[in-house]
Amino acid sequence: xxxxxxxxxxxxxxxxxxxxxxxxxxxxxxxxxxxxxxxxxxxxxxxxxxxxxxxxxxxxxxxxxxxxxxxxxxxxxxxxxxxxxxxxxxxxxxxxxxxxxxxxxxxxxxxxxxxxxxxxxxxxxxxxxxxxxxxxxxxxxxxxxxxxxxxxxxxxxxxxxxxxxxxxxxxxxxxxxxxxxxxxxxxxxxxxxxxxxxxxxxxxxxxxxxxxxxxxxxxxxxxxxxxxxxxxxxxxxxxxxxxxxxxxxxxxxxxxxxxxxxxxxxxxxxxxxxxxxxxxxxxxxxxxxxxxxxxxxxxxxxxxxxxxxxxxxxxxxxxxxxxxxxxxxxxxxxxxxxxxxxxxxxxxxxxxxxxxxxxxxxxxxxxxxxxxxxxxxxxxxxxxxxxxxxxxxxxxxxxxxxxxxxxxxxxxxxxxxxxxxxxxx
Amino acid sequence: xxxxxxxxxxxxxxxxxxxxxxxxxxxxxxxxxxxxxxxxxxxxxxxxxxxxxxxxxxxxxxxxxxxxxxxxxxxxxxxxxxxxxxxxxxxxxxxxxxxxxxxxxxxxxxxxxxxxxxxxxxxxxxxxxxxxxxxxxxxxxxxxxxxxxxxxxxxxxxxxxxxxxxxxxxxxxxxxxxxxxxxxxxxxxxxxxxxxxxxxxxxxxxxxxxxxxxxxxxxxxxxxxxxxxxxxxxxxxxxxxxxxxxxxxxxxxxxxxxxxxxxxxxxxxxxxxxxxxxxxxxxxxxxxxxxxxxxxxxxxxxxxxxxxxxxxxxxxxxxxxxxx
Numbered sequence: 001x002x003x004x005x006x007x008x009x010x011x012x013x014x015x016x017x018x019x020x021x022x023x024x025x026x027x028x029x030x031x032x033x034x035x036x037x038x039x040x041x042x043x044x045x046x047x048x049x050x051x052x053x054x055x056x057x058x059x060x061x062x063x064x065x066x067x068x069x070x071x072x073x074x075x076x077x078x079x080x081x082x083x084x085x086x087x088x089x090x091x092x093x094x095x096x097x098x099x100x101x102x103x104x105x106x107x108x109x110x111x112x113x114x115x116x117x118x119x120x121x122x123x124x125x126x127x128x129x130x131x132x133x134x135x136x137x138x139x140x141x142x143x144x145x146x147x148x149x150x151x152x153x154x155x156x157x158x159x160x161x162x163x164x165x166x167x168x169x170x171x172x173x174x175x176x177x178x179x180x181x182x183x184x185x186x187x188x189x190x191x192x193x194x195x196x197x198x199x200x201x202x203x204x205x206x207x208x209x210x211x212x213x214x215x216x217x218x219x220x221x222x223x224x225x226x227x228x229x230x231x232x233x234x235x236x237x238x239x240x241x242x243x244x245x246x247x248x249x250x251x252x253x254x255x256x257x258x259x260x261x262x263x264x265x266x267x268x269x270x271x272x273x274x275x276x277x278x279x280x281x282x283x284x285x286x287x288x289x290x291x292x293x294x295x296x297x298x299x300x301x302x303x304x305x306x307x308x309x310x311x312x313x314x315x316x317x318x319x320x321x322x323x324x325x326x327x328x329x330x331x332x333x334x335x336x337x338x339x340x341x342x343x344x345x346x347x348x349x350x351x352x353x354x355x356x357x358x359x360x361x362x363x364x365x366x367x368x369x370x371x372x373x374x375x376x377x378x379x380x381x382x383x384x385x386x387x388x389x390x391x392x393x394x395x396x397x398x399x400x401x402x403x404x405x406x407x408x409x410x411x412x413x414x415x416x417x418x419x420x421x422x423x424x425x
Numbered sequence: 426x427x428x429x430x431x432x433x434x435x436x437x438x439x440x441x442x443x444x445x446x447x448x449x450x451x452x453x454x455x456x457x458x459x460x461x462x463x464x465x466x467x468x469x470x471x472x473x474x475x476x477x478x479x480x481x482x483x484x485x486x487x488x489x490x491x492x493x494x495x496x497x498x499x500x501x502x503x504x505x506x507x508x509x510x511x512x513x514x515x516x517x518x519x520x521x522x523x524x525x526x527x528x529x530x531x532x533x534x535x536x537x538x539x540x541x542x543x544x545x546x547x548x549x550x551x552x553x554x555x556x557x558x559x560x561x562x563x564x565x566x567x568x569x570x571x572x573x574x575x576x577x578x579x580x581x582x583x584x585x586x587x588x589x590x591x592x593x594x595x596x597x598x599x600x601x602x603x604x605x606x607x608x609x610x611x612x613x614x615x616x617x618x619x620x621x622x623x624x625x626x627x628x629x630x631x632x633x634x635x636x637x638x639x640x641x642x643x644x645x646x647x648x649x650x651x652x653x654x655x656x657x658x659x660x661x662x663x664x665x666x667x668x669x670x671x672x673x674x675x676x677x678x679x680x681x682x683x684x685x686x687x688x689x690x691x692x693x694x695x696x697x698x699x700x701x702x703x704x705x706x707x708x709x710x711x712x713x714x715x716x717x718x719x720x721x722x723x724x725x726x727x728x729x730x731x732x733x734x735x736x737x738x739x740x741x742x743x744x745x746x747x748x749x
Binding site: 077078081082084085100103104105106107108190191192193244245246247248249250251254255256257258389390391394395398401402404405406407420423424425 | 490492493494495508509512571574575577578579580581598599600601602603606686687689690691692693703704706707708709710711713
């Protein structure tokens with residue numbers, strides 16, 4: 001899940017005891033195998049859902065057992081590289097795909113499951129692409145995510161906004177109306193940096209054609225002029241001052257003063273965030289009805305942009321297998337994208353199911369809307385920090401965050417990618 | 426006046442040397458050595474395994490461009506160090522660490538001494554007040570950081586308090602203003618660590634003999650003179666140790682900053698340690714991160730050596746340095 005919880009501290013302690021469990025078994029033999037599984041669902045209900053799913057799988061596949069280790073989201077950043085460098089990496093671990101996966105391949109320990117997944121990967125269609133490197137499948141998603149505007153229907157009505165904005169001009173008009181109504185138009189968790197990156201990414205996605213986007217990721221460069229134009233559009237948008245005061249110091253998900261908290265408590269009208277936001281908001285307000293007060297609309301189109309307005313910015317939660325028990329692991333991944341598990345996941349509202357059967361089982365209205373938009377989208381652009389190699393993606397995020405804080409310009413953002421790719425610090 | 430003659434340290438007397446009889450000399454030499462080996466080995470192994478070797482390994486990694494996966498093949502010499510020192514962000518980070526270190530000594534020390542002197546007097550509710558001052562130190566840094574992060578949001582607790590007492594004009598964007606954020610963090614650091622200084626100094630104050638105060642009073646010294654010329658000189662060792670701990674702590678500052686600002690906005694509160702995590706771990710640049718870690722280590726180490734040599738020399742004579 002992309003809902004990064006800053007509280008989950010950088011764990012220096014992770015240096016010490018990176019995964020040492022895991023029983024016998026071998027990829028080549030059919031004997032009993034125990035899979036060590038690192039996932040990032042440390043809270044209920046998903047924590048026990050995963051346990052349940054593993055137990056059920058063990059019942060039908062007695063040769064496969066699990067040692068489950070839920071880890072805080074941020075710990076994966078440090079623990080996975082260390083574990084892959086060691087001799088006993090987990091057999092199955094949280095994988096966001098994209099550039100980080102490509103980085104991890106260099107360890108030689110990530111299993112190629114192209115063959116093993118051929119029987120079940122079909123229904124995932126384009127959802128599985130993010131876990132491919134060089135045409136080979138190195139993992140699979142179990143839930144997808146997409147970013148869009150979450151808005152307060154009640155505040156929109158009060159401010160006299162009758163339809164959700166479909167173009168940036170309409171968005172700007174809505175911002176003006178909301179300001180007149182005395183509400184913060186858009187909340188932004190700038191302290192955490194990645195919410196800033198959503199804006200730049202969406203202006204790029206609306207400005208650049210799908211081909212240009214794909215090429216940019218492939219070559220790790222933003223040389224096409226459309227990326228510069230995207231930054232300029234973003235600048236004009238920032239000049240309208242649509243965010244709350246001091247947004248560069250606002251956390252995204254912590255407390256009522258966070259960006260999600262501001263919307264949840266009616267202090268702000270909109271937030272550009274992922275599909276996970278209703279859960280985050282619910283935790284930050286006393287208002288039990290918040291779920292029915294918010295709606296979702298995709299990022300508006302940009303006049304003159306080459307981008308397809310149906311394209312969504314998103315990502316996904318998946319798993320990769322390591323080579324030791326790749327066969328059993330891939331079989332389990334197949335189980336996770338099967339109809340039964342996808343239906344269970346659909347009920348948790350913690351993301352968008354990866355298969356049509358799962359999508360059909362969705363109950364929450366906003367999630368149905370997002371899933372429909374996702375199905376309709378001609379392309380789902382991975383978050384750039386995930387799509388690019390890690391060092392490039394992080395450099396891009398930092399540069400965008402600095403831009404939001406008033407440092408640098410559209411050209412700085414474009415340059416940060418080529419400079420980071422060239423190894424400049 | 427009276428400061429010159431005072432010393433609390435007992436005169437160092439030579440240890441009497443017991444003459445050893447010829448037959449037992451050998452055994453008596455061997456035995457202490459065995460004991461030493463037996464008692465020191467575990468600690469020594471741990472120290473070597475978890476301190477010296479990692480430092481050496483970090484130094485080795487720092488010479489490579491390495492993303493943490495696969496073998497070390499891309500030897501770059503000292504490029505990582507050059508990159509770090511030539512970058513604005515890292516230079517800024519060093520500056521921020523130094524500002525915090527200087528502010529700690531200049532602001533926290535007088536504050537700690539004042540509070541310690543106050544809490545050393547017989548006053549009603551002294552134990553309770555001591556506890557109140559010390560309580561923030563007991564909180565973990567993470568908890569402190571989250572509490573303050575929430576309180577310092579625009580319109581949050583701090584702003585409301587200021588407005589409530591009619592100081593609304595002082596309200597600032599505490600964590601969002603790039604020229605202010607570092608000092609906001611310093612206030613939180615002070616809030617958290619003042620209790621530690623106070624407790625340390627209170628302990629030091631217990632070592633000031635009542636007789637000396639009495640003697641000073643008999644000589645007609647005022648309360649201020651007694652404090653200035655009797656108490657403070659005797660607190661010297663405690664103050665020097667506190668400065669040492671405080672500066673090292675300032676150089677290694679991480680948790681609070683990481684949770685409250687992530688080093689932002691626009692790197693306005695980056696410290697060496699947050700820079701290390703940001704550019705080392707988060708970007709999978711483990712070679713570069715190691716170089717930053719080595720720089721941080723060397724700065725702390727050099728400071729520690731010089732401080733031991735020049736400031737702590739008298740306090741630690743015989744314990745850490747060669748006695749003669």
